[in-house]
Amino acid sequence: MSCRLTMSKSYKILASSPLTPTFNPLAAPLSSSCNFNYSLFAATQPSPPSSCTVKSCYNVNRRSISTSPRVPSWFFSKEKEKSAGHSSLISKDLSVYEIVSERVVPKDWDSYLNQKQDLISCINASPEIKAEHIASWNIVTGGNLFTAIHLFRYDGWNEIDLTRDAIKKNQQYLDLDRSGFPFITYKKIELTKNFSFWPSPDRRIGDNVYDIRSYSLKPGSMYDWSNYWAKGIKHRSAVRQDVPYAGLFTQLGQLHTIYHIWCYKNLADRKQCREGTWSYPEWNEVVANTVPLVTTMNTQIAEPLPFSPSK
Secondary structure (H helix, E strand, O other), X not given: OOOEEEEOOOEEEOOOOOOOOOOOHHXXXXXXXXXXXXXXXXXXXXXXXXXXXXOOOOOOOOEEEEOOOOOOOOOOOOOHHHOOOHHHHHEOOOOEEEEEEEEEOHHXXXXXXXXXXXXXXXXXXXXXXXXXXXXXXXXXXXXXXXXXXXXXXXXXXXXXXXXXXXXXXXXXXXXXXXXXXXXXXXXXXXXXXXXXXXXXXXXXXXXXXXXXXXXXXXXXXXXHHHHXXXXXXXXXXXXXXXXXXXXXXXXXXXXXXEEEEEEEOOHHHHHHHHHHHOOOHHHHHHHHHHHHHEEEEEEEEEEEOOXXXXX
16 A cells, blocks of 8 residues: 655655654555545744755645556546436447336237337338337246346447337237237336446347346445456356347336346356356455445346247
8 A cells, every 4th residue: 555645845754753643554444545634833933844855935735645547447437427427438330229027917928029029010111210129028936927128239328219109100010019908917117227337238149048037226326346256257258259248227117237148058058157267266256345335136038929029
């Protein structure tokens, strides 16, 4: 830990200087940074201490000792956090991702899938609807069964506004959407952004399973989470580059919510990849420092629906 000593009008103060009050930097609490400011001299002191080499006039006002490291350890600047929104600093690009979660009446599952496929076909055939269908999944373990999750991408907030207006005028879309109402008991829509250090969600091929992990963070901890996971994602990717699928944080919906979506060949592959990450010593640091930021967490295993672009 290094200390930096600054003065408004300064002396080069030797270790034997009899200045009072005194401050021992070694007795300070161990932390990444500390500051200690106080007045050095009273007006009654007649002259500078004999052990000081005077570089300017005697009237020294303040001394500050800092133990901040010279090179910041944060991936995202802590100073910028004070003057800019989270989404502008930690998001990847202008894209906005819509997560649609729907719980389906079990006996109507097949009818729901047919209706949803027709609705998405209508979206794809309507250029004025700017939603790009990325993936659709069925929860099979860890959550409510007969639940479908759909992921759409928009190229910015303006495209969302344009789509909302276009849908109101598209009678085919409205009719198809209403035809699915009897099949669902619950629907939730969230708008999210992608973390800059995660890959963008893409269209995968093969017979994959997806681990959809959600975390509720303590308010104010988003930057610390991002800085540790900027390191953590490198260790997860080192096990196999195609495991990370999407890292999203909510903009509209339940705030301070994080979604990490991982892609595996099967559950045995999931176990092997997760255990492989622990071979990196730094991974333990990521886990130890992010767990205290979380209030609740959940993991669900999902399989792609037949019409999902990402398999």
